[in-house]
Amino acid sequence: MGNEVISYLSKHIKLSPRQKELIEKCTIVKSYTKETMLLRQGNIANESYFVLKGIVRSYAIDDNEQETTIEFYPEEQAIIPLTYGKRIPSTHFLECLEDCTLIINNPEYEQEMFAKYPEFESICRVMGEVMMAQLQESFTDYKTRKPEERYLHIMEHRPTLLQRVPLYQLASYLGIKPESLSRLRKRLTKNN
C-alpha cells in the first residue's frame, strides 16, 4: 500500500531497505468520497496528504467571492497545506474531485516519527525541497507564459487533467474566466 510513496521518494533520494520498511510500516491510509472537503478556508490544517488514488483540488475564495484554483493533485502527489502545523486559519480549501485514497500525516505523528526514527527528518526535508522546487517551477512557468501557452503546456505535460477536471476549474487554474478558456480552445482547434 505504501509502495507508491516509496516509488515517489525513490525518484528523488536513495532509500535503504530499512527506510523503505519504515515508510511502509508508518503510513496511515484513508478513503474519501467525491466532493469531500479535506480542509476548509478558515479551519486549522492539521493533516498533510499523499494521493494514492483520485485527484484533489486546492483553491481559495477571495473577497469578491472569486474562486482561484491553486493546484490539482493527482496520484503520486504530496499535499502540504500552506498553514500545516500552524495555529492560523487556512487560506485554502482542499476538495476531492473524485473518490480518493490518501495517506494521512499530522504534526504529532510526524514528531513521534522524528523521535523514533531520526532518518525520517532527512526524508521529510528532502521531500520539502522537492515540493519547493516544483512550486517555484510552476510559479515561474505561470509568470513566463500567457494563458494560451499555459493551456498548451498542460495539454502536453498533463493531458489527463483535461478529462478529469471541469473546464471552469481549469480556467481559474490558468488565471482566466471560463468564457475566455472556451474561446481560447476554439481558436486553437480552428488554427489546426
Add this chain to the structure above:
Amino acid sequence: MGNEVISYLSKHIKLSPRQKELIEKCTIVKSYTKETMLLRQGNIANESYFVLKGIVRSYAIDDNEQETTIEFYPEEQAIIPLTYGKRIPSTHFLECLEDCTLIINNPEYEQEMFAKYPEFESICRVMGEVMMAQLQESFTDYKTRKPEERYLHIMEHRPTLLQRVPLYQLASYLGIKPESLSRLRKRLTKNN
C-alpha cells in the same frame, strides 16, 4: 555578524542559546559589488544565500529573450536556488542589484553541519517550510490579483522596493511590460 539570521529564525522557531551559538559559529560571510552575477542560467547552483545587506534579484530569460523577474531578495531574506544541490543547470539568474553582504552555504558544508550538529537539520527543515509558505502565498497573491492590485500591494507592504529597483524590472515582476506599468502609475496618480 550572524545576528540577522538568528533574528530571522527566531521569528519562526524558538532557538536555544546553544543553537544560536552554533549558527553564529558556522556562518560564512562574503561581500559582492553591484551587478555581480551570483548564478547564471545554465550553470550549476552550488550555493545558497542569506542577505545581510543589499538586494538580490532572481530572474529568468525565456525562448523569446524575455526577462522575467522571479523575486527580489532584500535584507533578511534567504535565497535557495531552484536547482540548489542538484546536478542540473540553473533556470535562473541571481544578480546583485546593489553592493551586497551575504551569508553563504553549500550542500557539502550543510551535510557536514548535519553530521556534526543533528539539530541543524530541524532548523533547516523549518526554514524550508517557512520559505515554502511564503512562496505559495506570493503565488496565490499573484493569481488572485490584477497587475494594478499587485502594484498597490507592493506600495503598501514593500514600499522601499520602489526606491531600490528600476521600474522595468518591477514591471517584469508584476507580469506586465514597462509601458503598461508606466500607464498604470499615471492612472493611479490622476485618480488621487
Add this chain to the structure above:
DNA sequence: CTCCGTTCTTGACAAACATCAATAACTGAG
C-alpha cells in the same frame, strides 16, 4: 424519458495589456 441544475459555449461591447515607434529624463564616464 423527462426535468432540473450544472457546465459550457456564443455574442456584443468595454477595459487592460502588448506592440511598435518616437521622444524625454536620467546617469555615469570622461
Add this chain to the structure above:
DNA sequence: CTCAGTTATTGATGTTTGTCAAGAACGGAG
C-alpha cells in the same frame, strides 16, 4: 559640462481578456 547609454514616458493601434446576458449541451435524480 557634455555625450552616450540606459531607463522611463507617451502616442497610436491591435489583440486578448473581462463582463453581462442568453442559449446549448450535459448529467444525474426521479
